[in-house]
Amino acid sequence: KDYGLRKNWKAVITETAPAMEMLNDTSEEALCPLDESYKYILLPLTYSSVLVLGLPLNGAMLWLCSCRTKKWTCTTIYLVNLAVADLLYICSLPLLIISYAMQDSWLFGEPLCKMVRFLFYNNLYGSILLLTCISVHRFLGICYPIRSLTYKTRKLAISGTVISWTLVFLQLLPSLIYARTGFINNQMVCFDLTSPDNFSNYYIYGMALTISGFLIPFLIILICYCLIIRSLIRTTGETSLVGSAARAKSIRTILLVCGLFAVCLAPFHISRTIYLFVRVHRKTDCSLLQGTTLFYKIWRPLVGLNSCFSPLLYFLSGHTNRARLFLELRLAVKRKESGALLISENFPSLEICSNEERL
Template identity: 85%
Template sequence: MAMPQNDCVHCSYKHILLPLAYSIVFVLGLLLNGAMLWLCCCHTKEWTCTTIYLVNLAVADLLYIFSLPLLIINYAMQDIWLFGELLCKMVRFLFYNNLYGSILLLTCISVHRFLGICYPIRSLAYKTRKLAVIGTAVSWILVFIQVLPSLIYAHTGFINNRTVCYDLTSPDNFSNYYLYGMVLTVSGFLCPFLIILICYCLMIRSLIQTTGKTNLTSSAARAKSIRTILLVCGLFAVCLAPFHVTRAIYLYVRVHQKDDCRLLQGATLFYKIWRPLVGLNSCFSPLFLKTPICLFKLSPSWKQPGVTTS
């Protein structure tokens, strides 16, 4: 049965914006994550806890990136989906799997660094590769449980006699999806973000308190930690937070204010703009968090006597 498209919503701009944005994410993400994975897997002799987390981040990014050509073709062809029901579900699932997997792994890295800076001696027993593997496994299990309903909600349908792959779910199912979308925002984004924010606030306080009491090597490590804190916060501010805010507004308007054409057009516009931009976290995270660490590990001059990496 053909579903009529809401007359208030005109999304012709996405046929130019989305193919272009996804193409940029695909090229940059493939190069950066591929290079990082190659460096860490082929040239890193000893994997640390951080390396384990970051390699898992790269794998999550690459799984999402490999699905982008389907979306690029879909939007370039004016929203005509050619790849069947199963691939429609997998594309939507991989997007959310990467998104919330990245957030949880960033949370693991933040807690790991928080313990190393604020409790450097007492945390040694907890900063082991075995616990890092357990942490990544638990993260993936939680993410799978969180995003599993997306396989049910995402499916193909017909609009104006054309086969489409719904972004979130079909228009007649938005009321049911609304509750799931809000729960996913709280559990997948807001709670991890609060944990990261608390860790980084405590880390900054600890780093400020130790200023002037450390040697040159420790000062360099402190500066590196502060840069990492700012970069992760920037990643949330630029990519992750705007997407979740605009998606929450979009869902609310679609369910509760759908008769207000101007409001619905604005909410749709901002959501459609930020949806591809959130994929930039697949490019920024290896650029700022992963590749530099692997390069440091390749450089014999980076390690100082008595200094260990984690």
């Protein structure tokens, strides 16, 4: 009888394990119920805007680089890698748009949940490291124009991109473990960072990721641009080794990168750090948790706007890139007009028919 009772209790425990897991996932929500109704409108709209803007911009940039650029420079290599990372992230956005439009319901399984979260951070920290490479490249070219000739080669640029992606992949391997699906109110969701019961473990990883993936590269970029600005101030006049065109290009690059960090990257990491701290150490303070969650969830989709940054950096960094873009647009319009004229000359009945339909 004792054996039979133990067997029955084992069966009961086994059957109720999924229910207990569901309760664990919702325990913190029951302690401090959060109002996140705003994100069901904000996130689909923001992600849709990033999709509509980022897809053609990065596509046009990749097309110009691959089909209309004969010789790639070091900067082109970095920017093409940025565009590829942006496009991979942008292609994952439809899944998030559908999920948030359905009020957090995740229909695509755990593997795709892990992939979507990984691609977001891959794009984020890959972009930061590649921008660091561009900043170091610009620093060497401006401050050491002669000595840096042996370092500013395409071979070293390719090596820099390989090292950057390797570091990003190693940094983000734990995110594949932390990213998971779960159930809240009998509905499958894809957790943003990790499941609520795993926040204490993720907190340590999140802090380390912020330091290694954002803070250290940001300090390198800041030092490089401070030294560039000092060099540009010192080297003025006709005897300058830095021409006016190169000076203007450097200033545009500095403004764009600083704008990206000020608008997207820094606010996101600040809000995420505060959010993680409150979720782990002050999770019973419901008003504070609500405020920090709102702060983080607003900046979370806005940081995706950095996927529109690399095309802007490409088109605004030099007049030849802008001229090439405008030339291709004019040629496309002329080809379209000449094609329409050729059709109307060879098949006049088609034009008559179309005119009749319009009438």
